[in-house]
Amino acid sequence: xxxxxxxxxxxxxxxxxxxxxxxxxxxxxxxxxxxxxxxxxxxxxxxxxxxxxxxxxxxxxxxxxxxxxxxxxxxxxxxxxxxxxxxxxxxxxxxxxxxxxxxxxxxxxxxxxxxxxxxxxxxxxxxxxxxxxxxxxxxxxxxxxxxxxxxxxxxxxxxxxxxxxxxxxxxxxxxxxxxxxxxxxxxxxxxxxxxxxxxxxxxxxxxxxxxxxxxxxxxxxxxxxxxxxxxxxxxxxxxxxxxxxxxxxxxxxxxxxxxxxxxxxxxxxxxxxxxxxxxxxxxxxxxxxxxxxxxxxxxxxxxxxxxxxxxxxxxxxxxxxxxxxxxxxxxxxxxxxxxxxxxxxxxxxxxxxxxxxxxxxxxxxxxxxxxxxxxxxxxxxxxxxxxxxxxxxxxxxxxxxxxxxxxxxxxxxxxxxxxxxxxxxxxxxx
Numbered sequence: 001x002x003x004x005x006x007x008x009x010x011x012x013x014x015x016x017x018x019x020x021x022x023x024x025x026x027x028x029x030x031x032x033x034x035x036x037x038x039x040x041x042x043x044x045x046x047x048x049x050x051x052x053x054x055x056x057x058x059x060x061x062x063x064x065x066x067x068x069x070x071x072x073x074x075x076x077x078x079x080x081x082x083x084x085x086x087x088x089x090x091x092x093x094x095x096x097x098x099x100x101x102x103x104x105x106x107x108x109x110x111x112x113x114x115x116x117x118x119x120x121x122x123x124x125x126x127x128x129x130x131x132x133x134x135x136x137x138x139x140x141x142x143x144x145x146x147x148x149x150x151x152x153x154x155x156x157x158x159x160x161x162x163x164x165x166x167x168x169x170x171x172x173x174x175x176x177x178x179x180x181x182x183x184x185x186x187x188x189x190x191x192x193x194x195x196x197x198x199x200x201x202x203x204x205x206x207x208x209x210x211x212x213x214x215x216x217x218x219x220x221x222x223x224x225x226x227x228x229x230x231x232x233x234x235x236x237x238x239x240x241x242x243x244x245x246x247x248x249x250x251x252x253x254x255x256x257x258x259x260x261x262x263x264x265x266x267x268x269x270x271x272x273x274x275x276x277x278x279x280x281x282x283x284x285x286x287x288x289x290x291x292x293x294x295x296x297x298x299x300x301x302x303x304x305x306x307x308x309x310x311x312x313x314x315x316x317x318x319x320x321x322x323x324x325x326x327x328x329x330x331x332x333x334x335x336x337x338x339x340x341x342x343x344x345x346x347x348x349x350x351x352x353x354x355x356x357x358x359x360x361x362x363x364x365x366x367x368x369x370x371x372x373x374x375x376x377x378x379x380x381x382x383x384x385x386x387x388x389x390x391x392x393x394x395x396x397x398x399x400x401x402x403x404x405x406x407x408x409x410x411x412x413x414x415x416x417x418x419x420x421x422x423x424x425x426x427x428x429x430x
Contacts, residue, residue, distance in 0.1 A: 006194050012130035015192065016139045018185060019123050022086060023146030025178055026119050028154055029089055029112060030058065032174065034244045035158040035262070036167035038255065043167075044102055048384050052376020054102065055241035057109045059369030062117035063362035069118030070125075070358010074351060078126035079191045081118065083182060088115040090178025097171035117365065121357035124341045128353060129192025133345065134284060141277035141338045148270045155263030159256045216348060216356060224412035225343050228298065229364025231404035232336035235305075235397045237368025239265075239330055242375050242390060250387040251319040261323050268324075269331035276301060276335040290346060290414045294339045302405035305332035309398035312391040322387070326394070333401055340364075346414045371396065 033040070033055055041051050073081060092112045099105045127139050161170050216222055243265065247258035276297060283293035308329035312322060341357050348356045375393030382389030 020146035024150035027147040027150035031154045037245045039167045049376045049380040052373045055372040056369045058113035061114035062365045065114040066117040066362040070121040071355040073354030077191045079189045086182035090175045093171045093175035097168040120361045125354040137277045137281040151266040152263045155259040159259035220411045224408045227404045230367040231400040233364045234367030234371045234400045238371040241372035246390040265327040268327040272331035273334045277338045299405040301332040302401040305329045306398035306401040
């Protein structure tokens with residue numbers, strides 16, 4: 001029986017819908033700190049540099065927990081891992097609503113990051129148990145749109161909650177939403193049963209393949225995907241931490257106006273991520289190689305986004321024009337969050353997929369830990385009301401995107417990696 005014979009579309013897309021809702025919560029958790037940055041910095045008496053450390057702290061244990069739970073996903077059903085994450089996220093919100101010192105708040109953000117870190121590899125691994133390789137782009141893209149909706153809601157709702165009830169009430173609301181999702185998942189969440197069959201000459205009863213991790217982690221193709229992810233997370237961390245403050249303190253919008261503009265930035269990204277994911281899947285269906293349909297498309301998106309980011313350094317743009325430039329630059333590279341795990345899944349056996357995607361997310365997320373701190377230092381040196389300070393920080397995104405794209409164009413060839421892996425793998429008993 002091939003993968004398409006075992007594919008159950010209705011159950012697969014129902015799981016996708018549930019995970020999309022969890023992604024919405026996940027990104028509300030991530031962005032809330034940036035959205036309440038101005039009143040939080042005022043109440044806790046934080047400098048831009050200190051806030052940069054606080055924003056980056058979310059990712060300090062993100063990498064460690066991602067790797068550990070990623071490997072655990074190779075052995076434990078993703079259904080239970082996702083439930084544990086949903087419950088943990090909900091209850092860690094409460095201390096954040098109560099803390100009044102930077103040190104205590106820092107501990108809470110580190111703990112939340114550790115709990116949220118494994119979400120990406122676990123949900124991708126969960127979806128890949130429901131969809132065959134040729135159908136994997138769109139469900140991952142759809143779950144990513146849950147993140148987009150979460151960021152949209154953040155821009156619209158968080159400023160309103162802050163205005164009427166104070167910034168702390170946002171964390172309480174997130175805790176309630178997290179508990180509600182966990183109860184629904186406990187009732188309706190299921191585990192997929194679709195597995196990748198051994199290739200070519202191997203029969204359906206052949207033992208599952210195993211590739212030594214030292215071989216996977218020294219594979220130039222895998223390392224290139226890791227670097228692409230690092231650049232994408234560098235952009236994500238910078239945007240979530242500093243874009244709301246840039247809109248309010250540097251461009252002069254009110255808190256509510258800044259939230260609305262932030263929502264517009266996110267809304268612009270959504271069709272690009274979905275459209276490029278769909279284009280890649282169509283290219284694969286028409287016979288293009290993964291190099292053409294995934295690698296080249298992703299690198300073009302990176303380089304295009306980087307060139308647009310550099311436009312912010314030019315004089316003469318109005319605040320609204322700067323927002324639209326940022327929105328377009330930010331939109332193109334987001335397709336990496338769909339295509340990177342698909343590229344990795346072409347190399348690794350399904351029994352090791354959770355572990356490798358966990359390692360990928362762990363290493364890539366270091367970009368999101370570093371960029372807020374670096375931009376915080378740049379802003380502190382140049383002044384929190386100086387737009388050029390933030391724009392210099394955003395230029396680091398452009399540099400990172402171009403470097404990652406060049407490396408991938410030179411060394412990332414997934415077809416060759418798959419061939420090498422197939423020849424060197426010795427079957428191992430499950």
